[in-house]
Amino acid sequence: MTMLPFTIKAQSMDPEIQQMTDELLKWTQQQFEKNGSVDQHKLDSMNTRIRLKQDEITARKMQAPSVADSAKGEKLITVELTQGGMLTVPEGKIWKVKQATCSSGMGEYKILVGSVKFKEEYGPGEKIIMPAYTPEASLLTEDFSSIIYSFNIIERSIK
Numbered sequence: 001m002t003m004l005p006f007t008i009k010a011q012s013m014d015p016e017i018q019q020m021t022d023e024l025l026k027w028t029q030q031q032f033e034k035n036g037s038v039d040q041h042k043l044d045s046m047n048t049r050i051r052l053k054q055d056e057i058t059a060r061k062m063q064a065p066s067v068a069d070s071a072k073g074e075k076l077i078t079v080e081l082t083q084g085g086m087l088t089v090p091e092g093k094i095w096k097v098k099q100a101t102c103s104s105g106m107g108e109y110k111i112l113v114g115s116v117k118f119k120e121e122y123g124p125g126e127k128i129i130m131p132a133y134t135p136e137a138s139l140l141t142e143d144f145s146s147i148i149y150s151f152n153i154i155e156r157s158i159k
Contacts, residue, residue, distance in 0.1 A: 014057050020050045051109060074156045081149045084132040088125065092158050095122045099152040104140040111136045113149065124158065 024046050031038040076098070079087055089095045097118040101110040113136050122128060130149055137147045 014054070017050060017054050017057065020046075020053060024050065054110070074154050077153050077155050079151045079153060081130055081151065083130055083134070083137060083144050083147045083149070085130050085149075087128040087151070089122045089128075091124045093124060094156045094158060095126075095128070096120065096154040096156075097122075097128065097151055098154050100149055102134065102136050102140065102147055102149050104137075104143075104146045104148075109140070110150070111139060 024043075027046070028038055028043070081087055100113040100116065100118070102113055103110045113134060115135050116131065118128065119126075128151070133144065137144055140147065
């Protein structure tokens with residue numbers, strides 16, 4: 001096995017997640033040097049902790065509405081969709097897509113979707129359509145039927 005002489009860091013990774021990932025990498029390297037393999041149960045456990053912490057941090061960031069947004073009558077909603085699916089903005093509402101992520105199932109890593117360009121705002125009756133293929137989904141699995149897109153949407157009522 002080849003060891004890298006540098007630390008791998010993801011762009012804009014939360015420092016707490018980065019620390020946990022660094023610890024996992026260090027433990028894995030030590031296990032390979034010492035035993036030639038890793039304890040799969042412990043590896044799975046450490047990965048699960050990282051995923052749960054990542055979900056907790058993401059949820060905390062997404063649930064903190066700003067004072068300005070609350071004053072405008074905006075609220076944050078989360079909507080899920082499968083590949084090739086479609087969302088329709090309800091009557092009397094305006095939607096702005098704040099963030100879209102994809103995962104291949106429960107507890108899996110989420111990848112930010114950057115390949116699909118969304119309009120600034122969607123009005124009542126307008127549709128948000130996800131393509132049948134995105135490069136982000138192909139990073140997760142070859143079975144696109146298991147891909148779930150999660151949208152964080154700022155919803156505003158029309159007066």
